[in-house]
Amino acid sequence: EVQLVESGGGLVQPGRSLRLSCAASGFTFDDYAMHWVRQAPGKGLEWVSGISWNSGSIGYADSVKGRFTISRDNAKNSLYLQMNSLRAEDTALYYCAKDARDDYGEGYFDYWGQGTLVTVSS
Amino acid sequence: SYELTQPPSVSVSLGQMARITCSGEALPKKYAYWYQQKPGQFPVLVIYKDSERPSGIPERFSGSSSGTIVTLTISGVQAEDEADYYCLSADSSGTYVVFGGGTKLTVL
Numbered sequence: 770e771v772q773l774v775e776s777g778g779g780l781v782q783p784g785r786s787l788r789l790s791c792a793a794s795g796f797t798f799d800d801y802a803m804h805w806v807r808q809a810p811g812k813g814l815e816w817v818s819g820i821s822w823n824s825g826s827i828g829y830a831d832s833v834k835g836r837f838t839i840s841r842d843n844a845k846n847s848l849y850l851q852m853n854s855l856r857a858e859d860t861a862l863y864y865c866a867k868d869a870r871d872d873y874g875e876g877y878f879d880y881w882g883q884g885t886l887v888t889v890s891s
Numbered sequence: 892s893y894e895l896t897q898p899p900s901v902s903v904s905l906g907q908m909a910r911i912t913c914s915g916e917a918l919p920k921k922y923a924y925w926y927q928q929k930p931g932q933f934p935v936l937v938i939y940k941d942s943e944r945p946s947g948i949p950e951r952f953s954g955s956s957s958g959t960i961v962t963l964t965i966s967g968v969q970a971e972d973e974a975d976y977y978c979l980s981a982d983s984s985g986t987y988v989v990f991g992g993g994t995k996l997t998v999l
Contacts, residue, residue: 814990816989828987831987874981874985875981875985878924881934
C-alpha cells in the first residue's frame with residue numbers, strides 16, 4: 770500500500786524558514802518523480818515544485834522560485850521542501866504527491882499524502 | 892506563466908449530465924488530468940491522459956479533448972459527485988505544472 774506521510778509543518782514568523790519532509794513507503798521510491806502541492810485555506814490547489822526520480826530535473830512555481838528548494842534522498846525514501854523567506858501568502862496545507870512517471874513535467878499525480886499545515890504569521 | 896481556465900461553478904440536477912471545461916493553449920500538446928476533491932479530503936485522480944479512467948473510478952466519469960479545451964463529463968450525476976474538480980497540465984516545455992482554478996460542482 771502506497772503511503773506518503775508529511776511532517777514539519779507548524780507556525781512560523783514571516784521571513785523565517787521551515788523544512789517539510791515526506792516519508793514514502795509501499796513503492797519503489799527512486800523510480801518516480803515527486804511533487805509538493807499546496808492549498809491555502811478556502812482556496813484552490815497550487816503546484817509548488819516537482820523533482821524527477823534522480824533529481825536531474827527540478828521545477829518550481831514562480832511564486833516560490835528562489836525561496837523554496839525541493840530535494841530527495843532515495844536511500845531514505847524521503848522528499849523534502851526547504852522553505853526560506855516565508856510570507857503570509859505561503860500559509861497553506863502542503864501535500865506531498867507521487868508522480869506516475871519518472872519525470873516531473875506532466876503532473877500525473879497518482880497518490881497524495883494527507884498534508885501538513887504551514888502557518889506564516891507574526 | 893501558463894494558465895488553465897475553468898468555470899468557477901457548475902450546477903446540475905441529480906441524474907443529469909455535468910460537463911466541466913478547462914482551457915489552455917498547450918493542451919493540444921500536453922495531457923490533462925482531472926482531480927476530485929471533497930471537503931476535508933485530499934484530491935483523487937478521476938481522469939488521466941485526457942480520457943483514461945483509473946481503476947475504481949465509476950464509468951460515469953469520462954474525459955475528452957478538442958484543441959485547447961479538455962472536458963470532464965459526469966453522466967448521471969450522483970449526490971456523492973458534489974465536489975471541487977481541478978484540471979492539471981503542464982506548459983509546452985514541461986517546465987511548469989499548473990492547476991486550473993477549480994470548479995465547484997453542485998448537485999441540485
